[in-house]
Amino acid sequence: MPPITLYFLQASRCIRTAWLLEELGLEYELKFSERENQKAPEQFKLNSGNPLGKFPTLKDGKLIITESGNISDEPAQRVKVRQWVHAAEATFALHALAILYARWNIKDAPEGTVEAAEKTMSANVHNDMSWLETELSLSTGQFLCGEYVTAADIMMQFSADFIIARELGIKGKEYPNTNKWLEACKNTDGYRRAVQRTGHRL
Numbered sequence: 001m002p003p004i005t006l007y008f009l010q011a012s013r014c015i016r017t018a019w020l021l022e023e024l025g026l027e028y029e030l031k032f033s034e035r036e037n038q039k040a041p042e043q044f045k046l047n048s049g050n051p052l053g054k055f056p057t058l059k060d061g062k063l064i065i066t067e068s069g070n071i072s073d074e075p076a077q078r079v080k081v082r083q084w085v086h087a088a089e090a091t092f093a094l095h096a097l098a099i100l101y102a103r104w105n106i107k108d109a110p111e112g113t114v115e116a117a118e119k120t121m122s123a124n125v126h127n128d129m130s131w132l133e134t135e136l137s138l139s140t141g142q143f144l145c146g147e148y149v150t151a152a153d154i155m156m157q158f159s160a161d162f163i164i165a166r167e168l169g170i171k172g173k174e175y176p177n178t179n180k181w182l183e184a185c186k187n188t189d190g191y192r193r194a195v196q197r198t199g200h201r202l
């Protein structure tokens, strides 16, 4: 029995952790759950042992580890990689999820309210995505920090993929460098294995 257990919620940041484990070649037990009404099922939250009830949750023996950025962090991390690890959550996901939550939660408001909110909040997401486009054009390889996959790709791939798949603040915009890099990420053996094993989809 492998000592590591990954609690994986469908259509979520959990793909980051599955990909990381595959890249590192670590054995792990997979506990998978579909969403119920967009949320994680209560029993799945209880089983994970994560008091916050959010995923990914990793168990290593008795230790419960959360926050996908924390899980993917490595010792002696280069500053550039660390920048993307944080930007994936604190910038890209933050700005994009504001739009998603407006779509989900603003109800009974006058017609056009959500659209107006989304239009205003789109400026942030487009700014973020333009930054990603520029940085990718400056990379010396096909990944964010050069020739090899790093935690930067593992964290940023889900954020960018999710923004594009859900059209969060990017309607009518094109991001060719991002699309090319997303393809490169999805073509890595580790990512393929993670998707094959977990059934991840958006």
Ligand SMILES: N[C@@H](CCC(=O)N[C@@H](CS)C(=O)NCC(=O)O)C(=O)O
Pocket (backbone or CB within 6 Å): 009, 011, 012, 013, 014, 038, 039, 040, 041, 053, 054, 055, 056, 066, 067, 068, 069, 089
């Ligand atoms: N900052 C956390 C975010 C964790 C998080 O919010 N996960 C979402 C899925 S992407 C979740 O578990 N949602 C289930 C729910 O709210 O029921 C991380 O990077 O791990």
